[in-house]
Amino acid sequence: MKRRFSGVSFYLVLLLMLLMAYRFISPPRQAVPEMDYNTMVTSIQNGDVKSIEIHNRIVRGVTKEDKSFQSIIPEGAEDSFYNKYVQPQVEKASLKVTGIPEETTSKWISILPSLLLVGVMIFFWFVFMQNAQGGGGGRMMNFGKSKAKQLKDDEMNHVTFADVAGLHEEKEELEEIVDFLKNPRKFVKMGARIPKGVLMVGPPGTGKTYLSKAVAGEAKVPFFTISGSDFVEMFVGVGASRVRDLFQNAKKMAPCIIFIDEIDAVGRIRGAGVGGGHDEREQTLNQLLVEMDGFGTNEGVIVMAATNRADILDPALLRPGRFDRTVTVGRPDIRGREEILNIHARKKPLAQDVDLKVVAKRTPGFTPADLENLMNEAALLAARFNKSSIDMDDIEEASIKVQAGPAKKSKVVSEKERKLTAVHEAGHAVVSRLLPNHDPVHMITIIPRGAAGGFTAYLPDEDQSFMTKGQMEEHLVSLLGGRVAESLVLDDISTGASNDIERATKIARAMVTQYGMTKELGTITYGTDDEQVFMGRDFSRGRHFSDETASMIDRQVRAIIDHAYTTCENLLKENMDKLLRVSEALLERETINRKEFEDLFLGQAQPSYDPDKGDIFKEEDISERAKEALKESEKKSADKLAGEDNKED
Structure with missing residues (x-):
């Protein structure tokens, strides 16, 4: 309350000071010529005055020549002036009168408003200075008081x-x-x-x-x-x-x-x-x-x-x-996420198909704040479409929206860019499916979300507290799947893989400098995670290794990335038919779920073609390397099917 009062008093003092300044610096009224009382009476009797204005004993008037004048009635002559000289002229309609003579106001009463204004201004200024200078036990603007x-x-x-x-x-x-x-x-x-x-x-x-x-x-x-x-x-x-x-x-x-x-x-x-x-x-x-x-x-x-x-x-x-x-207080595991989801779903109407255990499985790494936001986004989506309850589709869309942003279905994308995105995302998905220890593919889409042109989501079977060297190497291969697929199929590369390359480089460098996963450099740490650097503590610290070691670190990082690239390239060449099949299905449907992807990967489903459009990927769209790899992969698949038929016979 005191703080609020001091703030109000400051603005009141400022307002009063402005009013006083205006009063003192405002230009004075234009001076009016003084006229002797007897001269004024004579002029009124002769009809030379057009109008007068009477304020107490002060008379202001205008002659018929439009000249202003001012005069003062002698003390005690107010009534006689009006009755004897003014009223006859008024009755003749030759004089217009405003006001009547009144008793003269005291001088002190006339200046009382100004004195009150000055007094109020001094009072508020005193209060303001007391608060500002710590008067009455307070500190400057209460800065020393706790804000708890x-x-x-x-x-x-x-x-x-x-x-x-x-x-x-x-x-x-x-x-x-x-x-x-x-x-x-x-x-x-x-x-x-x-x-x-x-x-x-x-x-x-x-x-x-x-x-x-x-x-x-x-x-x-x-x-x-x-x-x-x-x-x-x-x-x-x-x-x-x-x-x-x-x-x-x-x-x-x-x-x-x-x-x-x-x-x-x-x-x-x-x-x-x-x-x-x-x-x-x-x-x-x-x-x-x-x-x-x-x-x-x-x-x-x-x-x-x-x-x-x-x-x-x-x-x-x-x-x-x-x-x-x-x-x-760390990130919750799958059981903790399910309990948190149950708390945030207390006051939300859920449909019969909602299984929060499945939702918990689909949200690894989510914090309680993320899960609360997820359920709120699902409720907003259900309300937007006037649903009576929140179903699993709402939660699924909310989960993807929280991670990758809203789908930009209205964005105009060229056919060339759609094909490139489809090949890129299919590369990630197919390579991940071929790696034995990688998380299974949950969904693939080429609908732009956030800053990404497409999105491939994975659904881990279980939470992991750490990763082995083999898992990290497979993760590198999966990250490079998009770039390698672009290079093989389209014989060109794009900027869409920039984030994949950045993440892959970070993982490879961590394997070398933090986790000791190379024989050449041994089990020695050569630095910490750059994101955890504290300038005040770490800025003055130098490197704890030589330039020769730094060069060796760069070579090892390059070797790990090159090995992952080669592995990814070989996998996609051997499975070119699967890569193109999934790419064409993405161009047709834009979004593929886990079951649809499995059917396409195993050859149990094929993209449906429009006879009028012909093949989605035309002959000129595919590079020579991809054509050769496609022939080899189709021959390999045919030999495999023939072998299986012979076993059945």
Whole structure:
């Protein structure tokens, strides 16, 4: 309320100052010639005055020659002036009169409005300066006050552990905190020390903030929430003041929880130099360390914080006695995703064909936030088409939309570009089907989505925590399937494979520099993931290997990529008939599901041709290499069928 009042007072003071400035600098009225009272009376009697305006004892008038004048009636002569001189002329209709003579107003009363205006302006200016300069115990614009928001019971929405799905071990880890907040005497009696700080670490959207709210809701204690960036301001010392104010308020409400979201904004490594922050951030961090270290034993205030960059936090923040417990909140597995989907589907009408277990299987790597967005998109799609419930097609389309973007069916695509996209996506699908350890193909489409001209989706049989060298090599072959198919079939290449090449290069370099998967370089790490570089810590670090080793790394990466390219090329040459069959089916249908792809791959289904159009791929569309490979693959398929017939005979 005080902050709002200070803001209003500032604008009022500004308005009053503008009014006063206008009053003092506005140009004065044009001067009116003064006329002697007796001269004025004579002129009125002679009929030389056209009109007069009477204000108290002041008379302003205009002569018949359109000349303005001004005169003053002597004190006590107001009535006689009007009755004796003015009224006869009015009756003759030779004089127009406005106003009547009144008693003269006091001089002080006439200037009272101006005095009041000045007084109000001085009052509001005084109040504004008091707030700005810290008068009355306040700090400049309340900058030193904590911005933490205390969530009340109705704002907490009564979130408990029952509302958190897929985090069983994490909830067990936090049950001890809940038990202490409910019954601290039990722990004090045993001489136990409850952790003062709990650090929630995990990727964005995994439920760190939601889990912290559930702890407060389960224990039914006050919950103070603030972002790490809310501590830091441009004025040095403000952040430290806010930390002190936050902990003072929390101690008054103990037992309670202080939750600091994105703590890496204020808790970065000190003294890092470039990118490591400025003096204000370091002072704020120092004050946070002091406040957390200054807790009394079992004081009842527990600090919870969330971050996805625990590697850049100051070591002093993570030592025992401060954030002495770390809870890793990762992406949920298939069972966790199913439980999360059940929670987000509570208030949504689902059709009979919806199987959330299948949806969970189709969404590996999705965070709880992604799953919530998925169900919301499915509900929006169902509502858009005026459906009474959400069916499996809505969820399927929403899943693809979340990952690749909405389908751009209205986009005009040339026939040449459609053929190139069909060959590219068919290359990915056919190569993936030929690799023994690759995830099965779920769907192929050449309808543009987002920035992609086409899309090939895979459905893993099970979640994987790690990948073997063989799986990574097969993944490289699959990624290069689109580029190799373009080169073989169309004897040309396009920019559509840029993302595939980027991902393949990243995987190959990680195999060499991080995972030690080459004999030439051995089991030694030669660097870290570029995405995790922290400028304030890593900028000044040099390479830990020589130029000769760097050159060897480049050669090994090139060798891995070349080997994957050759493998992919051989697979597609041997199965050229399958590649063209799937490409033609994509041009015809635009989207192929898993069963349709399997039928096409095994030769149990063929693309349907329009007799008027003839073959979709004409003779001139296919390169000579593709024609030769097609003959070889057809001969191989025929020999295989003949062999199978001979076995049956």
